[in-house]
Amino acid sequence: MSDEKKLAIIATKGSLDWAYPPLILASTASALGYETEIFFTFYGLAMLKKKLNLQVSPLGNPAMPMPMPVPVIMQAMPGMQSMMSSMMKKTMKKKGVASVEELRDLCVEAEVRMVACQMTVDLFEFDTKDFIDEVEYGGAATFFEFAGKSDICLYI
Amino acid sequence: MADYNEELDASGLNCPLPILRAKKKLNTMESGQVLRIIATDPGSVKDFDAFAKQTGNTLLETTEEGDKYAFFIQKK
Numbered sequence: 001m002s003d004e005k006k007l008a009i010i011a012t013k014g015s016l017d018w019a020y021p022p023l024i025l026a027s028t029a030s031a032l033g034y035e036t037e038i039f040f041t042f043y044g045l046a047m048l049k050k051k052l053n054l055q056v057s058p059l060g061n062p063a064m065p066m067p068m069p070v071p072v073i074m075q076a077m078p079g080m081q082s083m084m085s086s087m088m089k090k091t092m093k094k095k096g097v098a099s100v101e102e103l104r105d106l107c108v109e110a111e112v113r114m115v116a117c118q119m120t121v122d123l124f125e126f127d128t129k130d131f132i133d134e135v136e137y138g139g140a141a142t143f144f145e146f147a148g149k150s151d152i153c154l155y156i
Numbered sequence: 157m158a159d160y161n162e163e164l165d166a167s168g169l170n171c172p173l174p175i176l177r178a179k180k181k182l183n184t185m186e187s188g189q190v191l192r193i194i195a196t197d198p199g200s201v202k203d204f205d206a207f208a209k210q211t212g213n214t215l216l217e218t219t220e221e222g223d224k225y226a227f228f229i230q231k232k
Contacts, residue, residue, distance in 0.1 A: 028172040031179035032210045096170040096197070106176050 004035045008150035010143070011038050014046030016054040016085055016100065022156050023047070023103035029152075030110035037150075038107075039143045040135075041117035044156075045124070048116055048131045052100055055085040108134050115142060158217050158228045160192035161185065167196045167224065174200045175207050178229065182213065185231050190216065193227045201225060 007029040011022040022044070026036045040048055047054070058064045058075045067087070074080065092099070098106075107114070118137045121128065128137070147153050164181045166174035174195045181191055193204070201218065204227045208215035216228040 024172050027176055031172075031176050032207065096168040096173070098170075098173050 004033055006146070006150040006152075007034045007036045008143070008147040008153045009036070009038045010155045011040050011044035011047060012042050012156065014043030014054065016056040016088060018156070019047050019054050019100045020103070022154075023100065023107055025154065026112045027103055027106045027110060030107070030112055034151075036107075036110075037113040037115060037143075037146045039115045039117065039138075039147075042120050045116055045120060045126060045131075047100065047104065048114065048135050050130060050132055052104075054100055055081050056088050057081045058084055104132075108132070113146070158190065158192075160228060161189040162191045164191060164193045166200070167194055169195070170197050171199050171203065175203055178204070178207070178227075179211075182229065182231050187231050190228055190230045193229065195225050195227070196223055198225075200227070204229070 007026065009022045009026060011019075013019070022038055026038050029036045046052075056064075058066060058070065058080075059072070070080075075084075089099070114132075114135050115138045116128075116131065116135045118139055121137065128135070162181060162185055164177055166177050169177070174193065174197055178191065178193050181193075185191060195204075204218070205215060207213070208229060212232040214230040214232070216230055217226075218228075219226045
């Protein structure tokens with residue numbers, strides 16, 4: 001037991017944009033000396049895949065800034081999601097924003113503990129071989145073991 | 157301008173990369189040594205101040221030249 005501050009995060013979302021908050025906060029907290037754990041559940045598990053293919057969709061997200069106005073019906077057309085995702089990735093690169101891969105690598109390097117929810121892994125029939133090696137598997141009780149001692153606890 | 161032992165160019169990088177790179181660099185340095193960090197992210201001004209306060213490293217000086225910032229951090 002150390003007297004380091006502790007940050008516990010539950011990551012539930014698996015889109016490109018929503019992968020950023022947990023990974024940015026976890027990597028930064030580690031740099032500030034926090035002991036950090038992320039519990040990945042439901043769609044958050046997508047962030048743990050060795051081969052990341054996170055996407056962003058303007059559908060259902062009216063606040064998403066668009067380079068040009070696109071009617072909602074058009075946003076549902078085939079290919080729109082991958083086009084929007086690659087545009088978003090290009091913009092991020094241009095602005096010096098880290099990729100999800102890079103942030104995850106930094107988390108791993110900083111020994112952020114990554115726990116995958118066993119129940120949702122089984123539910124979605126994910127193959128644990130597809131996840132990065134650093135992942136541990138556990139349930140709600142595992143999460144509380146750490147979260148109960150945390151100074152900050154976030155649900156994202 | 158203060159003397160420094162090591163330098164890190166974080167130009168063009170956005171939050172939280174300048175902080176993460178700086179932390180990594182500081183890990184390789186000795187106590188008392190000074191790291192000079194160059195950054196272009198305007199948010200890094202507040203962030204390096206907060207980083208120093210929380211990690212116990214000392215932010216000796218912050219300078220601004222055009223759109224570039226320089227931070228001098230002394231390792232705890």
